[in-house]
Amino acid sequence: MIPASADVAPAPVRIDAATLSGPRFAALPPLALYVHIPWCLRKCPYCDFNSHEAKGEAPEAAYVDALVADLELALPSIWGRRVFSVFIGGGTPSLFSAAAIDRLLAAIRARVPLEPGCEITLEANPGTFERERFHGYAEAGVTRLSIGVQSFDDAKLQALGRVHDAAQARAAIDEAKAAFATFNVDLMYALPGQTLAECTADVEAALAFAPPHVSIYHLTIEPNTLFAHAPPPLPDDDAAAAMLDRIAALTADVGLDRYEVSAFARPGHRSRHNVNYWEFGDYLGIGAGAHGKISFPHRIVRQVRLRDPAAYLAGAERGAAVASENEVARADLAFEFMLNALRLRDGFSLARFSERTGLPLSAIERPLAEAERRGLVVRDLQSVRPTPLGFDFLSDLQQLFLPSGS
Numbered sequence: 001m002i003p004a005s006a007d008v009a010p011a012p013v014r015i016d017a018a019t020l021s022g023p024r025f026a027a028l029p030p031l032a033l034y035v036h037i038p039w040c041l042r043k044c045p046y047c048d049f050n051s052h053e054a055k056g057e058a059p060e061a062a063y064v065d066a067l068v069a070d071l072e073l074a075l076p077s078i079w080g081r082r083v084f085s086v087f088i089g090g091g092t093p094s095l096f097s098a099a100a101i102d103r104l105l106a107a108i109r110a111r112v113p114l115e116p117g118c119e120i121t122l123e124a125n126p127g128t129f130e131r132e133r134f135h136g137y138a139e140a141g142v143t144r145l146s147i148g149v150q151s152f153d154d155a156k157l158q159a160l161g162r163v164h165d166a167a168q169a170r171a172a173i174d175e176a177k178a179a180f181a182t183f184n185v186d187l188m189y190a191l192p193g194q195t196l197a198e199c200t201a202d203v204e205a206a207l208a209f210a211p212p213h214v215s216i217y218h219l220t221i222e223p224n225t226l227f228a229h230a231p232p233p234l235p236d237d238d239a240a241a242a243m244l245d246r247i248a249a250l251t252a253d254v255g256l257d258r259y260e261v262s263a264f265a266r267p268g269h270r271s272r273h274n275v276n277y278w279e280f281g282d283y284l285g286i287g288a289g290a291h292g293k294i295s296f297p298h299r300i301v302r303q304v305r306l307r308d309p310a311a312y313l314a315g316a317e318r319g320a321a322v323a324s325e326n327e328v329a330r331a332d333l334a335f336e337f338m339l340n341a342l343r344l345r346d347g348f349s350l351a352r353f354s355e356r357t358g359l360p361l362s363a364i365e366r367p368l369a370e371a372e373r374r375g376l377v378v379r380d381l382q383s384v385r386p387t388p389l390g391f392d393f394l395s396d397l398q399q400l401f402l403p404s405g406s
């Protein structure tokens with residue numbers, strides 16, 4: 001019976017909002033920093049990244065100031081956390097002088113604790129290659145150069161609207177080998193008019209440099225690009241599939257492990273920064289149009305910075321560089337996790353799913369069982385990994401985890 005007397009106070013009912021509505025995290029994931037540089041020498045006709053032709057000199061000094069202001073305002077959201085990877089991407093970060101990159105990295109180090117051995121990657125376009133400048137990036141602390149080569153065939157490079165030729169690509173790779181602890185070569189395949197023999201020649205040319213890492217992307221026609229308005233003749237699906245089989249065989253022959261759909265690495269040379277995305281880790285994104293994902297004890301927040309470079313510069317100056325900030329809905333967490341984790345050949349551990357989404361495993365039991373039934377994943381008591389069939393039909397596999405009702 002409930003006592004009626006006023007001198008027996010009812011025990012307070014503790015309602016933990018997190019158990020009702022959101023996830024809860026026992027520990028926060030690793031944290032990386034992404035820095036976006038939004039200018040290029042020329043806009044490539046296939047590219048839908050936030051990149052803009054630099055008409056004249058890019059305003060590098062003002063932009064570094066803006067990045068530093070942006071970072072300072074973001075510090076409370078990552079307070080007390082260490083950063084294990086910095087990625088300076090674009091656009092074309094190698095348009096910036098070594099002095100500007102040095103100032104940027106010094107400013108980051110002064111504000112954010114970087115873990116010992118922190119990976120610091122910079123994306124470079126061979127069209128900006130100068131030996132002194134690339135060497136200067138290494139002196140500024142860049143540990144990993146990622147070079148956008150795309151092809152070693154001058155006619156293909158022209159068809160792609162690239163600003164460089166194969167000789168410049170080779171010179172940039174030679175410098176990366178000499179000056180950096182590790183490096184990556186970006187290639188694309190299924191290029192306009194490309195034959196299997198031409199694709200093979202491109203991959204063999206890249207492998208001749210014994211790169212510790214290569215990323216090989218299927219050229220996709222993205223909406224709102226010049227190629228979408230005037231599509232070039234492209235290899236059909238069967239031809240592209242034959243190219244991918246050849247790429248898989250050639251890379252395996254030289255000991256490169258296909259650890260992600262498009263990424264191949266020698267042991268110890270995986271891109272730690274990208275692996276963190278695929279493992280649903282956290283990243284603060286600063287710079288025009290940069291995306292970020294930050295976990296807090298009871299929620300995950302996604303942020304996007306102002307996209308237009310001039311608007312970003314002005315916004316950062318008045319302390320308003322963030323264009324949008326949204327909490328990831330509990331219903332979307334499993335799908336967002338799977339979009340990333342299933343790209344990895346080794347999949348994910350069950351413990352990591354709960355650790356990174358704050359959800360119980362029961363949240364994915366049904367779609368997981370369905371994926372297994374269709375032969376798209378295999379699982380044991382510890383982990384889930386895509387099968388070769390699941391890797392080939394990745395988007396079908398990922399769709400199984402869409403929240404019901406979407």
Ligand SMILES: C[S@@+](CC[C@H](N)C(=O)[O-])C[C@H]1O[C@@H](n2cnc3c(N)ncnc32)[C@H](O)[C@@H]1O
Pocket residue numbers: 046047048049090091092123124125126147148149150186187188217218219220221222
């Ligand atoms: C943001 S770019 C950075 C590299 C640098 N801007 C460059 O292009 O030299 C990263 C890579 O994405 C790939 N990429 C860009 N657009 C693509 C598309 N439409 N389809 C496939 N891969 C693409 C290219 O291989 C490119 O090197």
Ligand code: SF4
Pocket residue numbers: 039040042043044047048049051090091092125148
């Ligand atoms: S150089 Fe790279 S980022 Fe710039 S337009 Fe070309 S592909 Fe896009």
